[in-house]
Each structure stands twice: as structure tokens, then as C-alpha cells.
Amino acid sequence: MGNIGSFLKNVVTxxxxVSWPKRKELTRYTVVVLSTVIFMALFFALIDTGISELFRWFLAL
Known part of the structure; x- marks a missing residue:
């Protein structure tokens, strides 16, 4: 039990x-991450739609 207490004390220390980001930095990082995720989701949705249409066209021949 003493090991758990020592561990938690070391965690708190x-x-x-830790150097936590300021609010402005955190906001900037959040915007960058969200915009990147949205861009990548749209990009892969577009690629997926294109490949699906290509397969539909190929199979319809």
C-alpha cells in the first residue's frame, strides 16, 4: 500500500x-487540429466517392 501512496505523491510532484499551454495557444492548437480533421475527412470522402463511382462505372460495362 505504501508503494501506491508514494506513486501518487510522485505523480502530483x-x-x-508540467508546462501547460496558455489559453491562446490552446485555442490555436484546437483550431488547427479541428480544421485538419475536417479537411482530411472531406478529402477522404471525396476520394472514396470517386473510387466508388469508378467501380460502379466499370461494373456497369
């Missing part, structure tokens, strides 16, 4: 050393 290390978490105090």
Missing part, C-alpha cells in the same frame, strides 16, 4: 512541473 511531476504534474506540478
Amino acid at each position: 511531476e504534474m506540478r512541473k
Whole structure:
């Protein structure tokens, strides 16, 4: 049981050393991540639709 208490104490100590991003940085990072995810989702949806139509056209011959 002493090992768990020591572990949690060390976790708290290390978490105090962490350099957390400021609100402005966090907002910027969030916008970058969300815009990248949306762009990639649209890109792959477009590619998937194109490949599906190509297969439909090929199979209809």
C-alpha cells in the first residue's frame, strides 16, 4: 500500500512541473487540429466517392 501512496505523491510532484499551454495557444492548437480533421475527412470522402463511382462505372460495362 505504501508503494501506491508514494506513486501518487510522485505523480502530483511531476504534474506540478508540467508546462501547460496558455489559453491562446490552446485555442490555436484546437483550431488547427479541428480544421485538419475536417479537411482530411472531406478529402477522404471525396476520394472514396470517386473510387466508388469508378467501380460502379466499370461494373456497369
